[in-house]
Amino acid sequence: xxxxxxxxxxxxxxxxxxNAKRFITYSFLIFVPGAFITIFSAILPILIPERFxxxxxxxxxxxxxxxxxxxxxxxxxxxxxxxxxxxxNYNGTAVGTMGEEIHEAKAIFWPSFWTYILTGLAVFGGMLxxxxxxxIFGLWFAxxxxxxxxxxxxxxxxxxxxKQLVDGRWWxxxxxxxxxxxxxxIAIIIIQYIITLPLEYILENTNPQTLLYVTWGVLATLIxxxxxxxxxxxxxxxxxxxxxxxxxxxxxxxxxxxxxAK
Numbered sequence: 001x002x003x004x005x006x007x008x009x010x011x012x013x014x015x016x017x018x019n020a021k022r023f024i025t026y027s028f029l030i031f032v033p034g035a036f037i038t039i040f041s042a043i044l045p046i047l048i049p050e051r052f053x054x055x056x057x058x059x060x061x062x063x064x065x066x067x068x069x070x071x072x073x074x075x076x077x078x079x080x081x082x083x084x085x086x087x088x089n090y091n092g093t094a095v096g097t098m099g100e101e102i103h104e105a106k107a108i109f110w111p112s113f114w115t116y117i118l119t120g121l122a123v124f125g126g127m128l129x130x131x132x133x134x135x136i137f138g139l140w141f142a143x144x145x146x147x148x149x150x151x152x153x154x155x156x157x158x159x160x161x162x163k164q165l166v167d168g169r170w171w172x173x174x175x176x177x178x179x180x181x182x183x184x185x186i187a188i189i190i191i192q193y194i195i196t197l198p199l200e201y202i203l204e205n206t207n208p209q210t211l212l213y214v215t216w217g218v219l220a221t222l223i224x225x226x227x228x229x230x231x232x233x234x235x236x237x238x239x240x241x242x243x244x245x246x247x248x249x250x251x252x253x254x255x256x257x258x259x260x261a262k
Contacts, residue, residue: 001249002169002172002176002245002246002249003176003241003242003245005175005176005179005180008176008180008238008241008242009179009180009183009238011090011237011241012180012184012234012235012237012238012241013234015086015089015090015237015241016233016234016237018089019086019089022085022089022095023082023086023233024230025098026078026081026082026085026098026233027082027229027230027232027233028226028229029078029082029098030075030078030079030082030229031225031226031229033071033072033074033075033078034071034075034225034229035222035225035226036067036071037067037068037071037072038218038221038222038225039218039222040063040064040067040068041064042214042215042217042218044060044061044063044064045060047060073113076109076112076113076116077102077105077106077109078102078105080105080108080109080112080149081098081101081102081104081105082233082236083145083146083149083150083236083240084101084104084105084149084150085101086233086236086237086240087146087150087240087244090237090240090241090244091244105149107152108148108149108152111148111152111153111154111155111158112145112148112149114155115144115145115147115148115155115158115159116144116145118144118155118156118159119141119144119145119159122137122141122159123137123138123141125137126138136170139166139170139173139174139177140159140162140163140166140167141159141162141163142162142166142173142177142239143161143162143165143166143239143242143243143246144158144159144161144162145158146162146239146240146243147159147161147162147243150240150243165243165246165247165250166246167251168251169251173242173246176238176242177238177239177242180235180238181235181238184231184234184235184238185235187231187234188227188228188231188232191227191231192224192227192228195223195224195227196220196224199216199219199220199223199224200220202216202220203216203217203220
């Protein structure tokens with residue numbers, strides 16, 4: 001029998017609680033590249049004057065885009081390592097050091113990247129047709145990235161595997177993703193709101209034309225992002241646990257009746 005929604009939520013919380021130190025460390029590791037992207041967006045226009053341009057585009061903007069792409073790739077790489085670590089913790093298998101896990105994740109970077117791109121294109125194509133096909137495709141391929149990251153399958157095969165796991169129990173999977181995501185999402189929003197209140201007060205009482213305002217703006221963005229990253233492993237765990245349980249409990253296909261001999 002497929003895991004229930006309440007079990008899914010409780011197991012996600014227990015998994016995080018039992019591995020809090022490790023999960024928070026990986027969350028911070030993923031946060032660092034994004035933090036640099038935020039910092040660069042603020043300091044590059046100051047360090048590189050507007051008169052420096054490449055054609056009609058400012059040099060600071062071009063440098064920022066290049067750095068953002070590189071750092072996004074690094075963050076994605078670390079996220080793959082974290083997915084594998086969460087899976088190993090859930091399955092009770094040995095987890096290597098952070099360096100070892102990151103090194104192992106390097107081998108699946110490009111397959112996972114193309115799985116991510118192809119899945120995104122499929123869902124986007126469904127949205128262009130109508131909203132409902134986009135939702136259907138989104139659920140079909142919801143586990144594609146996990147199939148590649150965890151079981152090292154190629155992009156197309158990962159998408160097929162994800163669809164096979166969902167087929168025949170679409171609504172069961174839908175509710176098992178939607179409700180835990182809502183529960184944890186609401187928790188994230190509440191915490192974010194509590195943290196944002198004093199930061200908004202500070203910004204409202206700071207002159208927007210000063211460097212201090214820019215500094216507080218960057219700090220506010222970093223603090224909010226960090227808090228969200230510390231909670232997102234709960235949602236990631238939902239997908240990983242559900243993916244693992246779907247594999248453990250494949251849908252039994254009906255065997256066609258034997259043809260009577262004439």
